[in-house]
Amino acid sequence: MKKLLSILTLVILAASCGQQSDTCTIKGTVKGEYQADGAQLRIAVQGGERSEVALAEDGTFTYSCPANVTVPMRIALVEKDEFRPKYVAELVPEGGTIRVTLGETPVIKGGPVNREMNRFNKIAASIGEEFRKLDESETQNLDAEQALIDKMNAYCEKAFRANTDNWVGMMALSTSIYELSLAELDEHLEAAGDFIRENKRIQAIREGKVAEESTAEGKPFVDFTGKTPDGKTTSLSDYVGQGNYTLVDFWASWCAPCRQEMPNIRELWETYAGRGLQVVSVAVWDGDNSGSRKAIEEMGMAWNHIFVGLDRTPTELYGIEGIPHLILFAPDGTIYRRGLRGDTLKDTVSELYN
Numbered sequence: 001m002k003k004l005l006s007i008l009t010l011v012i013l014a015a016s017c018g019q020q021s022d023t024c025t026i027k028g029t030v031k032g033e034y035q036a037d038g039a040q041l042r043i044a045v046q047g048g049e050r051s052e053v054a055l056a057e058d059g060t061f062t063y064s065c066p067a068n069v070t071v072p073m074r075i076a077l078v079e080k081d082e083f084r085p086k087y088v089a090e091l092v093p094e095g096g097t098i099r100v101t102l103g104e105t106p107v108i109k110g111g112p113v114n115r116e117m118n119r120f121n122k123i124a125a126s127i128g129e130e131f132r133k134l135d136e137s138e139t140q141n142l143d144a145e146q147a148l149i150d151k152m153n154a155y156c157e158k159a160f161r162a163n164t165d166n167w168v169g170m171m172a173l174s175t176s177i178y179e180l181s182l183a184e185l186d187e188h189l190e191a192a193g194d195f196i197r198e199n200k201r202i203q204a205i206r207e208g209k210v211a212e213e214s215t216a217e218g219k220p221f222v223d224f225t226g227k228t229p230d231g232k233t234t235s236l237s238d239y240v241g242q243g244n245y246t247l248v249d250f251w252a253s254w255c256a257p258c259r260q261e262m263p264n265i266r267e268l269w270e271t272y273a274g275r276g277l278q279v280v281s282v283a284v285w286d287g288d289n290s291g292s293r294k295a296i297e298e299m300g301m302a303w304n305h306i307f308v309g310l311d312r313t314p315t316e317l318y319g320i321e322g323i324p325h326l327i328l329f330a331p332d333g334t335i336y337r338r339g340l341r342g343d344t345l346k347d348t349v350s351e352l353y354n
Contacts, residue, residue, distance in 0.1 A: 021095035024067040030059040030077055032087055032103035038080025045093065046071045067095035069113060069166035070195045077102050092117065092167050113168055120155065127152055135256040140264075142342045145257075153179050165193040174201065178321050182209040205321065212319025221333045224314045226282070226306040229293055234306055236314075239280050241333025245352060246278040250315060250325040253283070253291035258324040261341060262299050265326075268349050269303050275353055279303040284315050284323065 026043075041061055044050040048071065053063050065073075073093045076085035089106035091098060092113045101107040108114050130148055134141060156176040163169035173188055173196060180188065185206055189197050196202060215222055225235045240246045249265055251258035269279045281301060283292035289307040296305065308314055318327070318338075326345060327338040337348055 022067055024065055024093035024095060025097045026061075026063045026065075026075070026091075026093075026100055027097060028061045028063070028075070028100035028102060030055065030061075030087065030102045034077060034086055035079045039086075040078045040080075042076045042078060042085070043073065044076075045073050065093055067093055069094050070170070070193070072167055075100060075102065113163075113166060117168065120159075123155065124152075138260070140257075140260040140342055149179070152176075160188065160192075164191050164196070169193070170196045170199060170202070174205075177202070177205050180209075182206070182213050185209055208316065208319040208321055210319070211317060215318045215335060215338075217335050217337060219335050221329055221335060222317045224308070224317055226308040226311070226314070229289075229296065229305050229307060236280070236282075236306065237333075239278050239304060240329045241331075242278070243331050244276040244278050245331060245336070245349070246280060246329040247349065248327045248329065249279070249281045250284050250318075250320055250323050250327075251281055252286045252323055253295035254286070255323050259295070259299065261324045261326070261345075262301065264342065264345055266300060268346060272349065272353050273303070277349065277353070280306060282306045282308065282314055284308055284320075285310070285312070 028041075030039075030041075036055075036057075036059075039055060041053040041055055042050065043053055043063055043065075045065065045068070049065070051063070053061050055061050069092055071093070073091050075089045075091070077087040078085045087102040087104070087106065089100050089102055089108060091100065091108050092111070094111040094113050096111055098108065098110040098114060100109075108118055127148055131145075134145055134148070153176045156172040159172035160169050160176065163172065169192065173192065177185060177188075189202070189206075221236065221240045223235055223237045225233060228234050236248070240248070247265070247268065249258075249261070251261075253259075265279060265281075268277065273279070281296075281303065283289055283305065286292050286307075287310060289309055292305075292307060295301070306314075314320075315323075315325075318325075324341070325338070326340045328336045328340060328348065330336040340348055
């Protein structure tokens with residue numbers, strides 16, 4: 001789920017472009033309704049300056065700053081005594097003049113990067129709506145989910161190749177990075193500008209790729225510790241490497257795809273537990289696990305559980321960026337298969353016992 005949410009929020013496509021001048025001049029107008037008395041316009045460049053800009057009586061404003069196509073800028077209108085902004089627009093401060101209209105739907109015109117961002121954000125929103133419908137459905141449709149991921153990644157790959165030296169390229173890579181192997185990611189980073197290679201988020205994801213390779217199929221399991229639902233200390237090694245195949249499900253109670261996968265896991269447990277199959281659900285990224293306890297009862301998850309709360313150690317050890325993530329361990333504790341879902345999950349386990 002986390003991977004899907006990241007794809008939806010980060011994807012941007014843009015054509016290759018050059019910086020027009022050393023200065024970005026933003027000419028804007030507030031078209032929506034707002035409290036003119038006391039409203040503030042706040043402009044912030046990521047990792048840089050934050051400014052308050054005065055609005056003219058007719059709702060117009062002008063702001064100039066150094067052009068920099070490697071960082072995003074956020075313009076927000078905040079009404080008097082309000083904490084949250086009423087209107088927000090995001091753009092890249094590329095050289096030249098950028099015209100911004102603030103309102104219920106922001107409009108940004110000027111500059112090739114910003115033009116393409118506007119155009120493709122509409123595509124991303126459309127794909128996002130399709131993802132939302134899949135998440136809300138009680139029926140699992142992995143083929144449709146993968147088709148949307150493939151569509152998004154195709155746009156992002158094209159964007160990255162055309163924008164290796166600007167913020168659009170960084171955002172595109174941040175989206176498609178989850179589908180890349182470590183070798184593929186390193187090839188992309190070699191082609192990227194320094195600001196992409198040195199980005200902390202990109203580097204953190206790369207570290208996850210390294211962990212994923214170290215826990216690939218055929219590698220030994222890596223142990224971690226958590227709590228049982230009744231508060232007792234337990235470790236993965238209490239179940240894995242004990243002479244039986246063990247299916248371990250990394251999940252969260254708030255994750256719709258995790259819930260959609262649960263009937264498949266329950267079916268396997270009911271069918272093969274008597275023949276030695278161990279099932280362990282590891283609740284990750286789930287706060288104090290109160291939601292986990294409720295979900296276990298609601299979905300009849302009558303097998304073993306490990307709660308880790310907000311401790312990210314288990315997912316970091318296995319390089320897991322999105323859930324559900326299921327790993328099948330062999331009787332000796334080596335990783336037999338990982339990344340199983342749906343019919344592939346059921347077929348893989350069934351073949352072992354039939």
